[in-house]
Amino acid sequence: MAAPTSVDSRSDPPATVRTRAQRALPRRAYGFRILGMGLAALPLIAVMHELQAPWPAWAWMVLTCLLWPHIAYARAMQSRDPFLAELRNFLIDSAIAGSWVPILHFNLLPSAVLLSVVTADKINSGVRRLWLYSLPGTVLALLAMAWVTGFAFQPATSMFVIVSCLPIMIIHTLAVSASSYRLVRRVQTQNARLEELSRIDTLSGLYARGHWEGLASDALRHHALSGTGAMMVIDVDRFKEINDRHGHAIGDDVLRGIAEVIRRNTPTGSHAGRIGGDEFAVVLPGSVADAEQAAERILEAARSLAFANAGELCCSVSIGISAMPPSETDLRGWVESADRALYRAKQAGRDRAMTA
Numbered sequence: 001m002a003a004p005t006s007v008d009s010r011s012d013p014p015a016t017v018r019t020r021a022q023r024a025l026p027r028r029a030y031g032f033r034i035l036g037m038g039l040a041a042l043p044l045i046a047v048m049h050e051l052q053a054p055w056p057a058w059a060w061m062v063l064t065c066l067l068w069p070h071i072a073y074a075r076a077m078q079s080r081d082p083f084l085a086e087l088r089n090f091l092i093d094s095a096i097a098g099s100w101v102p103i104l105h106f107n108l109l110p111s112a113v114l115l116s117v118v119t120a121d122k123i124n125s126g127v128r129r130l131w132l133y134s135l136p137g138t139v140l141a142l143l144a145m146a147w148v149t150g151f152a153f154q155p156a157t158s159m160f161v162i163v164s165c166l167p168i169m170i171i172h173t174l175a176v177s178a179s180s181y182r183l184v185r186r187v188q189t190q191n192a193r194l195e196e197l198s199r200i201d202t203l204s205g206l207y208a209r210g211h212w213e214g215l216a217s218d219a220l221r222h223h224a225l226s227g228t229g230a231m232m233v234i235d236v237d238r239f240k241e242i243n244d245r246h247g248h249a250i251g252d253d254v255l256r257g258i259a260e261v262i263r264r265n266t267p268t269g270s271h272a273g274r275i276g277g278d279e280f281a282v283v284l285p286g287s288v289a290d291a292e293q294a295a296e297r298i299l300e301a302a303r304s305l306a307f308a309n310a311g312e313l314c315c316s317v318s319i320g321i322s323a324m325p326p327s328e329t330d331l332r333g334w335v336e337s338a339d340r341a342l343y344r345a346k347q348a349g350r351d352r353a354m355t356a
């Protein structure tokens with residue numbers, strides 16, 4: 001009758017995450033325990049009324065349904081390890097449910113509802129095998145209470161008791177489902193964010209290498225059909241010197257500036273990525289002549305870049321261009337061909353483009 005949580009004991013989360021989860025778990029469980037135990041009181045009252053139960057049964061109902069949720073919360077929050085204390089509370093929940101079955105004289109519907117609700121709570125907690133660990137305590141509590149009540153057995157459920165079971169079956173199930181839904185939505189959002197992070201190079205804003213390679217392979221297959229397309233590899237000239245003279249922060253500004261230059265000067269349908277420290281690659285649609293024009297624009301724009309914190313800094317790039325291979329080949333071969341052209345551009349004095 002407690003909350004579904006996002007905690008999974010299979011993995012070892014970082015300390016900060018774990019501390020947050022430690023505090024969050026008892027808080028989340030508190031509301032659900034009040035709801036679950038409170039709603040469970042209805043069938044208990046109905047059956048005890050039918051059985052004319054003795055006062056200790058009523059006292060046990062008040063203690064477990066009305067007081068226990070607050071005791072459990074206080075226990076967990078005052079504990080050195082609220083997460084662990086809350087796990088113990090989960091186990092006590094199950095034992096309490098087990099103890100109720102004989103008090104109800106094994107009345108079929110409320111017994112089944114109570115046991116399935118507490119077991120489902122363990123599964124929903126996300127803590128591996130918690131439901132399994134809770135079973136011995138449940139069975140022991142059930143047997144102990146059965147011994148106290150003399151194994152009284154009256155499984156038939158009246159319409160009055162069936163109706164009293166409806167609130168816990170409906171409201172608790174919906175509340176747990178809503179909580180699970182929120183959890184799933186959060187995981188989906190986080191997954192989308194993680195995917196975004198793996199797709200985009202955070203410094204340059206261009207595609208990260210792995211994702212770019214996927215796009216470039218697709219483009220290679222696509223361009224093989226049309227017979228056009230070009231690969232461009234761009235490397236910042238003497239970037240080590242820029243770092244050494246102006247510092248890494250300015251070096252990063254240069255990389256960002258070049259990335260922006262590439263973005264602005266390549267045609268729609270191009271895929272630009274950062275494939276190394278100061279190396280970028282672009283797959284372009286169209287002919288080699290189109291790519292050479294784009295390269296000239298990039299060279300020009302790179303020369304004109306200005307940096308607020310390094311007034312005298314001028315930068316340039318060298319570019320290697322390779323035409324679409326005559327027959328479809330692997331991406332690596334295409335990039336290496338453009339790389340060889342880039343090497344020649346560097347050898348020829350940098351700040352220029354060469355075509356393979």
Ligand SMILES: Nc1nc2c(ncn2[C@@H]2O[C@H](COP(=O)(O)OP(=O)(O)OP(=O)(O)O)[C@@H](O)[C@H]2O)c(=O)[nH]1
Pocket residue numbers: 203235236237238239240241243247248249250251252255276277278346350
């Ligand atoms: N600021 C910064 N520097 C980086 C980053 N990644 C790699 N580098 C640096 O980039 C430099 C790359 O230099 P090289 O490619 O070896 O050579 P270069 O100085 O550019 O010389 P040429 O390519 O021959 O013109 C190295 O000094 C790396 O430390 C980064 O993300 N930020």
